Amino acid sequence: MSSxxxxxxxxxxxxxxxxxxxxxxxxxxLISLGMDxxxxxxxxxxxxxxAGLINPGALEDSMRVIVxxxxxxxxxxxxxxxxxxxxxxxxxxTVLNNPLASPFTLGVAAASTLGASLAIVFEQRMPALPHDVxxxxxxxxxxxxxxxxxxxxxxxHGGGSDTLVLFGIALLFALEALVWLxxxxxxANALEQIVFWSMGNLGRATLSQVALVGGMLxxxxxxxxxxxxxxxxxRGGAAHAASLGIQVERLSWRVLIEVSLLTACALAFVGTIxxxxxxxxxxxxxxxxxxxxYFLPASVLCGALMLSMASIASKSLxxxxxxxxxxxxxxxGVPVLIALILRRRSPA
Amino acid sequence: xxxxxxxLVIRRGKALIVPGLDLAPLPSGTVTALIGxxxxxxxxxxxxLAGSLPAHGSVTLDGIDLASLSHDRRCQEVGLLPQTLPxxxxxxxxxxxxxxxxxxxxxxxSAEHRIEHRLAELGLSHLAxxxxxxxxxxxxxxxALAQLLARQPRLLLLDEPSSALDLHWQLAMVExxxxxxxxxxxxxxxxxxxxxxxLRCCERIIVLSDGQCAxxxxxxxxxxxxLLARVYGIEGRIEPCSQGRPVFVLDRLVHHSTP
Numbered sequence: 001m002s003s004x005x006x007x008x009x010x011x012x013x014x015x016x017x018x019x020x021x022x023x024x025x026x027x028x029x030l031i032s033l034g035m036d037x038x039x040x041x042x043x044x045x046x047x048x049x050x051a052g053l054i055n056p057g058a059l060e061d062s063m064r065v066i067v068x069x070x071x072x073x074x075x076x077x078x079x080x081x082x083x084x085x086x087x088x089x090x091x092x093x094t095v096l097n098n099p100l101a102s103p104f105t106l107g108v109a110a111a112s113t114l115g116a117s118l119a120i121v122f123e124q125r126m127p128a129l130p131h132d133v134x135x136x137x138x139x140x141x142x143x144x145x146x147x148x149x150x151x152x153x154x155x156x157h158g159g160g161s162d163t164l165v166l167f168g169i170a171l172l173f174a175l176e177a178l179v180w181l182x183x184x185x186x187x188a189n190a191l192e193q194i195v196f197w198s199m200g201n202l203g204r205a206t207l208s209q210v211a212l213v214g215g216m217l218x219x220x221x222x223x224x225x226x227x228x229x230x231x232x233x234x235r236g237g238a239a240h241a242a243s244l245g246i247q248v249e250r251l252s253w254r255v256l257i258e259v260s261l262l263t264a265c266a267l268a269f270v271g272t273i274x275x276x277x278x279x280x281x282x283x284x285x286x287x288x289x290x291x292x293x294y295f296l297p298a299s300v301l302c303g304a305l306m307l308s309m310a311s312i313a314s315k316s317l318x319x320x321x322x323x324x325x326x327x328x329x330x331x332x333g334v335p336v337l338i339a340l341i342l343r344r345r346s347p348a
Numbered sequence: 349x350x351x352x353x354x355x356l357v358i359r360r361g362k363a364l365i366v367p368g369l370d371l372a373p374l375p376s377g378t379v380t381a382l383i384g385x386x387x388x389x390x391x392x393x394x395x396x397l398a399g400s401l402p403a404h405g406s407v408t409l410d411g412i413d414l415a416s417l418s419h420d421r422r423c424q425e426v427g428l429l430p431q432t433l434p435x436x437x438x439x440x441x442x443x444x445x446x447x448x449x450x451x452x453x454x455x456x457x458s459a460e461h462r463i464e465h466r467l468a469e470l471g472l473s474h475l476a477x478x479x480x481x482x483x484x485x486x487x488x489x490x491x492a493l494a495q496l497l498a499r500q501p502r503l504l505l506l507d508e509p510s511s512a513l514d515l516h517w518q519l520a521m522v523e524x525x526x527x528x529x530x531x532x533x534x535x536x537x538x539x540x541x542x543x544x545x546x547l548r549c550c551e552r553i554i555v556l557s558d559g560q561c562a563x564x565x566x567x568x569x570x571x572x573x574x575l576l577a578r579v580y581g582i583e584g585r586i587e588p589c590s591q592g593r594p595v596f597v598l599d600r601l602v603h604h605s606t607p
Contacts, residue, residue: 007467007476008460011442014477233447235439236480239432240492242400244448244499245423290438291447 018294021287025301029079032308036075039315041322042066069207077205077269078311078325079304080213082276084266086303087217088259089277090284090296091224094231095255096161097238102278103263105168106147106256109274110175112267115142117182117194132204135197136268143264146171151256160238161252200273200326202311209269220262221300227251228292235290273326275333276303276310282340306333349376349410351397351503351535356405358389358396358559365392366559368405374552379522379529379536381546381567384556385580390539391431393556394507397537398428409503409535424452427501431508433488434495437481441472441491444480448495459498466498470524485512493521497528504528504536510545518542522549543571543596547586555579568594577602 037053038046044063052059052067059067085103092101103109119138123131150171154164179198183191224231230251233241238248267273280303281295287302288294307325310332314323350373358366366389374380382390396403399414399422407414409425417425436444442463449459467473472490480488489512496504504525510518526549529536540546546553546567553570555563557579563570568586576584583599 005460005464007442007464007473010477011440011446011460014440229447229451232439232443233451236434236436236444237432239430240434240436243398243428243430244451244495245420246451247419285438289440289443290436291443295438 015294018288018291018298022294022297022301025287025298025305029301029305029308032305032312033075033079036078036308036312036315037067037071039312040066040071041315041320073205073207073210074202075308075311076207076210077202077213078307080210080217081202081266081270081273082280082304082307083300084213084217084220084262084303085273085277085307086280086284086299086301087221087224087296088263089303090281090292090299091231091255092259092277093281094234094290094292095252096165097234098161098165099282100278101165102275103259103267104172104274104277105165106260106263107150107168107171107175108143108147108260108263109267109272110172110179111143111146112139112264113194113198113272114146114175114179114182115139116197116268116271117179117186118142120190120193120197121182121186123190132206136209140264140268143267144260146175147256147260147264151253151260155253164256196324197271198326199324200271200329201324202270203322205269213266213269216262216265217300220258221296223258224255224296225293227254228296231255231292231296232290271324271326273307274330275337276306276329279333279336279340280306282337286340349533350374351537352406352408353397354406356393356396356403356407358392358401358403360392360401364559365389366396366403369393369559369561371554371561372564374535374537376535377529377533378552379526379538379550380552380554381550382537382539382554382556383541383543383546384562388556389559390556391507392559394428394505394537394539395430397503398426398505400428420453424499425501426503426505427496427499429492429496429504429506429509431511433485433512434480434492437479439480440477441467441480441483442476444491445495445498449498452499454499462498462500463494466494470494470497470520486514486517489513490517490521493524497524500532500534502534504534506536506538508539508541510540510542518545519548525549547571547594547596571596 034050038044038049049067056064056068089102092105093099115138116135119135123134150164150167153167157163183194186194230246233244233246242248281299284295284298284302288298310325310328314325314328317323352373353369353371356366356369384390392401395401397407414422434444445463446459449462467476470490472494475487493509509521513521522545525536528534550567553567554561555570562579563575571586573585576582581602583602585597586594587597589595
């Protein structure tokens with residue numbers, strides 16, 4: 001047994017390279033976080049912001065408020081939401097065996113838009129609850145109801161992942177129509193709020209919301225890593241994975257439920273943010289391959305990095321104007337996705 | 349020590365595929381071929397034995413009812429090579445094999461040793477670090493075989509293991525299985541279409557037709573012209589070749605008068 005295992009050492013070398021990739025992504029993420037904190041309408045020097053983060057007492061009051069109460073939650077929310085979308089998208093692409101799957105496939109985004117719209121339109125009739133609670137709650141509940149409907153429908157039908165994707169697309173149109181109906185009926189003020197919400201915006205974030213999304217992401221990440229090898233084997237195809245003792249159905253439902261919870265929670269606070277859940281995992285795949293012990297963390301990091309960079313862009317593309325981040329991610333995400341498709345070597 | 353199948357009933361949806369199968373025990377250290385025409389229920393039987401299809405009746409391995417085992421335990425005892433080839437475009441061969449062993453509960457060190465050994469034995473070491481996406485169908489089938497053998501199950505179930513293999517690898521495949529069965533005293537059941545392959549490597553042939561056992565025994569006892577005509581609708585014969593080995597010769601279709 002003491003004979004040197006040549007293959008094992010080559011495999012370890014490969015893993016070392018992947019670890020370096022992960023470390024590189026984490027480094028980029030820190031830089032991006034710092035730049036995100038330093039970008040904004042008020043022009044503070046980068047180093048001063050950094051010093052203020054380490055020692056808040058040294059800052060003057062106005063700057064402390066901006067750095068700690070506005071920019072920090074904003075920047076951290078970008079990481080938490082981006083990471084959640086990346087993790088969700090990566091697992092869905094594996095479980096549904098579909099490179100186009102993302103949290104949007106399950107109708108999460110469209111459903112949370114509907115829930116938020118409902119909350120905004122009916123807000124005046126329920127003055128007991130504050131706006132900051134009602135809208136995220138509406139978005140979250142609606143997203144969960146719709147994804148359970150999709151999951152239960154396809155489960156009752158007994159079909160595989162294709163059925164689920166088809167149901168998701170069908171419901172997407174219905175949800176959009178309902179949102180339009182609400183927009184048609186809403187007064188001008190509510191209409192403006194709905195449109196703004198559906199563009200996606202990190203500006204509403206508070207630190208406690210960041211903690212909630214971050215906590216959810218951490219729990220889901222730990223759960224996902226515990227089944228990393230099972231997910232890896234699933235890439236061999238359902239029949240092959242089942243022959244290796246993976247309980248494919250059970251694994252799939254668990255992933256679907258967790259991903260809906262995770263992404264519904266993330267999107268409830270920030271609105272519709274597209275493409276991160278789709279493109280993040282694809283970049284991660286190009287960097288570290290599909291062994292999920294590396295692919296999942298890389299997807300989290302790529303998602304977080306993408307949204308963090310989009311956040312910087314949303315503040316600096318038009319100086320003095322904060323663009324909704326959903327617009328930026330879609331505009332940047334589409335060319336990236338097309339580039340990825342074009343350089344894909346073999347058909348999936 | 350053997351595999352016993354008694355009163356086995358298997359359905360797929362509402363269709364009754366195997367209406368009650370009894371087989372003489374499959375002893376340890378033997379390779380058995382499962383042959384029969386398309387739709388006879390070969391794959392169904394294999395998958396039911398592997399536990400991936402529900403079945404009624406009794407299947408015991410070394411006296412233990414397989415249905416009474418936990419999922420994990422059953423996966424350790426019974427290994428399946430499905431007809432579907434593994435995909436895994438984003439993985440290397442080594443990763444796929446490693447994952448299959450680690451999820452089985454094998455330690456990292458032992459898994460690495462087993463993979464190294466199996467790939468070398470099958471002559472596949474040069475593929476280890478290749479991406480699965482770059483492999484041909486036959487190579488992927490051999491990787492799946494390496495995976496099955498590395499898991500070291502007591503019962504090996506193979507569903508048309510030669511479907512994508514060229515002549516060289518067909519022989520390599522049956523020899524690897526025969527060696528494994530001899531060395532570890534395991535039991536192998538192979539669903540096959542190629543009668544010459546079955547004649548070459550199996551000490552026993554079970555002929556399945558409409559979910560029932562049409563014949564069961566030593567290859568030369570089982571494969572007679574009457575059976576071939578009845579089960580496959582062909583005229584064929586088994587004859588010794590110039591080296592004395594029995595070979596199957598296919599003559600022509602039996603033409604039925606259509607009603």
